Amino acid sequence: MSSSAHFPDPSSFQHQSDQFVAWLEANTGVKVNPKICLADLRSTGAGRGVVARTNIPEGEELFSIPRNLILAVQNSELKNLLGQDVDSLGPWLSLMLVMLYEYSQGANSKWAAYFQVLPTRFDTLMFWSQEELHQLQASAIVDKIGKQGADESILQTILPIVRAHPGLFPPVNGVASYEGDAGAAALLELAHIMGSLIMAYAFDIEKSETEEDDVDENDESYMTDDEDEQLPKGMVPLADLLNADADRNNARLFQEEECLVMKAIKPIHEGEEIFNDYGEIPRADLLRRYGYVTDNYSQYDVIELPLRDICQAAGLSNSDVESQPRLELLEENDVLDDGYVIPRPAPNASLQDIIPAELVILLTTLSLTPEEFEQRRSKNRPPKPAMESNQASLLFKILQTKQAQYGSSLGEDMQLLTSILPPNAPASLDGSARRHKMALQVRIGEKEVLQAILAMLEPLVSGGSLKRSANGDADTRHSKAARV
Numbered sequence: 001m002s003s004s005a006h007f008p009d010p011s012s013f014q015h016q017s018d019q020f021v022a023w024l025e026a027n028t029g030v031k032v033n034p035k036i037c038l039a040d041l042r043s044t045g046a047g048r049g050v051v052a053r054t055n056i057p058e059g060e061e062l063f064s065i066p067r068n069l070i071l072a073v074q075n076s077e078l079k080n081l082l083g084q085d086v087d088s089l090g091p092w093l094s095l096m097l098v099m100l101y102e103y104s105q106g107a108n109s110k111w112a113a114y115f116q117v118l119p120t121r122f123d124t125l126m127f128w129s130q131e132e133l134h135q136l137q138a139s140a141i142v143d144k145i146g147k148q149g150a151d152e153s154i155l156q157t158i159l160p161i162v163r164a165h166p167g168l169f170p171p172v173n174g175v176a177s178y179e180g181d182a183g184a185a186a187l188l189e190l191a192h193i194m195g196s197l198i199m200a201y202a203f204d205i206e207k208s209e210t211e212e213d214d215v216d217e218n219d220e221s222y223m224t225d226d227e228d229e230q231l232p233k234g235m236v237p238l239a240d241l242l243n244a245d246a247d248r249n250n251a252r253l254f255q256e257e258e259c260l261v262m263k264a265i266k267p268i269h270e271g272e273e274i275f276n277d278y279g280e281i282p283r284a285d286l287l288r289r290y291g292y293v294t295d296n297y298s299q300y301d302v303i304e305l306p307l308r309d310i311c312q313a314a315g316l317s318n319s320d321v322e323s324q325p326r327l328e329l330l331e332e333n334d335v336l337d338d339g340y341v342i343p344r345p346a347p348n349a350s351l352q353d354i355i356p357a358e359l360v361i362l363l364t365t366l367s368l369t370p371e372e373f374e375q376r377r378s379k380n381r382p383p384k385p386a387m388e389s390n391q392a393s394l395l396f397k398i399l400q401t402k403q404a405q406y407g408s409s410l411g412e413d414m415q416l417l418t419s420i421l422p423p424n425a426p427a428s429l430d431g432s433a434r435r436h437k438m439a440l441q442v443r444i445g446e447k448e449v450l451q452a453i454l455a456m457l458e459p460l461v462s463g464g465s466l467k468r469s470a471n472g473d474a475d476t477r478h479s480k481a482a483r484v
Helices: 013-026 091-104 112-117 130-134 140-144 147-164 180-201 283-290 295-300 307-313 325-332 357-367 370-379 389-405 410-420 431-461
Strands: 036-040 048-052 061-066 251-255 259-264 302-306 339-343 386-388 465-467
Touching (some): 013 112, 140 283, 283 431, 302 307, 302 389, 307 339, 325 370, 339 357, 339 431, 357 389, 386 389, 389 431
Antiparallel strands (some): 251 259, 386 465
């Protein structure tokens, strides 16, 4: 990102924080518990954060933000000024457009002080160079970045609206106009900043009981995730300045009729940082969405096996369902996915606990003899999910192939990480060193998962079985494979 895309820095870091707090206090309906304060945590690489001034008991309200202060489509005047249905753009693009408008208004925006405390540089994968992305090696996260699709959405949907309403979107950051190739590039860069802020900080906003539910169920929008693409999104001042931690999570945002309330979900001691939680997401997705990596999320690391790689290891020429009868059988029975996620095994976990049932069915189908497959196809019935020697051997081969794609061993990566982070290293790194470290952490986690599952498979490769169902049909009720 060029320096021209950075938000202006009119004063010091602390002054911006003070201005933001003053802005909060000046807005009717905002309640901030005097037991908390906004803190400068840059020395730990965490930017801003919220810290307890004194002990806080479980259940106490930390702050309350009225719904009309959320930076969201329904609260911006753009919805009326534009003369078209902004919501029809979908939750991501509509909020992006609103944020572009509000940012373009500068000091005239209701959220001007809020913009000043939002980050301007990002370590999310959208902003990594190709050389930096190569450091992630064979991680499936690279295929999830979606920069090309995001660029197309912005240029085809956002840019025409901005150009058609120059009075509402005056050029900023020294750009003369959004016309021409240079103008399009400038708008694209600024839109990616807004998109990254939404990715890292926006909340899914549940509608209050008085609002009509007019969500477009067919929406396909910018950088969405399947599970949350339908809800409107909004930037919630102060709530999004909480850092997240899977182990130290001690606060949660509750959405009430008139406001959004952050509450302590466990006792918080004086001087402790207040943490939200992103949920059970692997470090690869933590890096993609939020631009950082922490070992506290290593327990959620996964490996992802695309269908095409599985088919290749099984000797199929391609993964085209229409040209592969075995895949077609599974597709017709709704037990075929385009990819499969295997989590890091928990202590004492079994293969049955971590291998998706649909993956076992796929492995079994690919392992059938021609005669066995024809019998299954004649009945239009997939095999039961039983992990036996043949299936285990095929999965073992698939995982070894995946392991080889990384280009370095787990041991080599561990040594490299130690060289980057010696015992006396500073708490935070800058620039390329930081990104290199995070790429190492991600691929180390995935290699640890690979190594653990390969070790669990070894006894089955030489004999034995793991059956999931007593009947002859596929039982997938208790294990749903996640899509890559």
